[in-house]
Amino acid sequence: MSKFVYSLSVIAFGLALGYLIQVAAGRGRIRLPLSIDALRKSLQRGALLFVNPVAIVGAVWVVNVGSVKLAALPLVGVFALLAGGALALTAAKLLNLGHKKTGALFGCGSFTNIGSVGALVCFVVLGEAGFALVPIYKMFEELFYYAVGFPIAKYFSGKGAAEEEGTGWRVKRLLRDPFILTALASILIGGLLNFSGLERPAFYGALNRILVPLGTVMLLTSIGLAMRFRRVRGYLRESAAVAAIKFALVPILAMALAYSAGLGTVEDGLPLKVVLILSSMPVAFNALIPPSIYDLDLDLANSCWLVTTALLIVVLPIQLWLVDSF
Numbered sequence: 001m002s003k004f005v006y007s008l009s010v011i012a013f014g015l016a017l018g019y020l021i022q023v024a025a026g027r028g029r030i031r032l033p034l035s036i037d038a039l040r041k042s043l044q045r046g047a048l049l050f051v052n053p054v055a056i057v058g059a060v061w062v063v064n065v066g067s068v069k070l071a072a073l074p075l076v077g078v079f080a081l082l083a084g085g086a087l088a089l090t091a092a093k094l095l096n097l098g099h100k101k102t103g104a105l106f107g108c109g110s111f112t113n114i115g116s117v118g119a120l121v122c123f124v125v126l127g128e129a130g131f132a133l134v135p136i137y138k139m140f141e142e143l144f145y146y147a148v149g150f151p152i153a154k155y156f157s158g159k160g161a162a163e164e165e166g167t168g169w170r171v172k173r174l175l176r177d178p179f180i181l182t183a184l185a186s187i188l189i190g191g192l193l194n195f196s197g198l199e200r201p202a203f204y205g206a207l208n209r210i211l212v213p214l215g216t217v218m219l220l221t222s223i224g225l226a227m228r229f230r231r232v233r234g235y236l237r238e239s240a241a242v243a244a245i246k247f248a249l250v251p252i253l254a255m256a257l258a259y260s261a262g263l264g265t266v267e268d269g270l271p272l273k274v275v276l277i278l279s280s281m282p283v284a285f286n287a288l289i290p291p292s293i294y295d296l297d298l299d300l301a302n303s304c305w306l307v308t309t310a311l312l313i314v315v316l317p318i319q320l321w322l323v324d325s326f
Helices: 002-026 036-062 068-094 099-110 114-137 140-154 167-175 177-197 203-224 232-260 267-278 285-294 298-310 312-325
Strands: none
Touching: 002 036, 002 114, 002 203, 002 298, 002 312, 036 114, 036 167, 036 177, 036 203, 068 099, 068 114, 068 140, 068 232, 099 140, 099 298, 114 177, 114 203, 114 267, 140 285, 140 312, 167 177, 232 267, 232 298, 267 312, 285 298, 298 312
């Protein structure tokens, strides 16, 4: 119960803080030194380029990464994204949705909040060892979004393939993205330190107990700064479908694949527990980007994001019970 309360408190605090700042600034109650958009991007840069990389290096430094079976972990991560998108397209067909709603629903079914909420839950429930496996699980996440997710979403906008924003262009931009390069460098440095045999400084464990929640709060505050409450009531069917995909169908499929890959025999099933948590996270805020830039149904995406994030209050206790049952 304490882990549930702590995780939910950090998540709620970050989102609420960002939203309250947005509302207060919009009403002239406070004057910010930066625009809302600039503040949001600064928080994201600070978390993704400094706070999270330092935490990842320290966690990977001490985790047991010797098993070759861990190579299957990022493949399971990509599979979960693919499965979520495919199931969303199936749901859209069953619900008889139009193209713009289908494109938005695809992103909601596929794009998953792994880096902020998922990473925090893994750290709180599984400790540094579990947190160290998060960047490995999500290693190909951004590549999938740019090379697969965005083009599919764009297809449903009716605009066809982008000339200057085609898949090749997106992949090239991805390879130059400082956030991706920093994340990969963090894993590499941590892995080199791990294999070097050097002992990690004693203070690092206490430092990570500060850095991991701090990084989550910074990212969620940036999300709260852009959060919009729109017509959720008009999208209850779609939100329910996405919730079933996110919290039931994808975890079952991802766990089955992870188990068949032998991840249950590594470190007393630790990778399997990580897959359970990360494959059953809510819609990522990134799912709102394709509807915004491709003229899809933004209200649908916003509603699915809000509903699945709110459902964490129900999902987190179930996750904790399942992890403890392994």
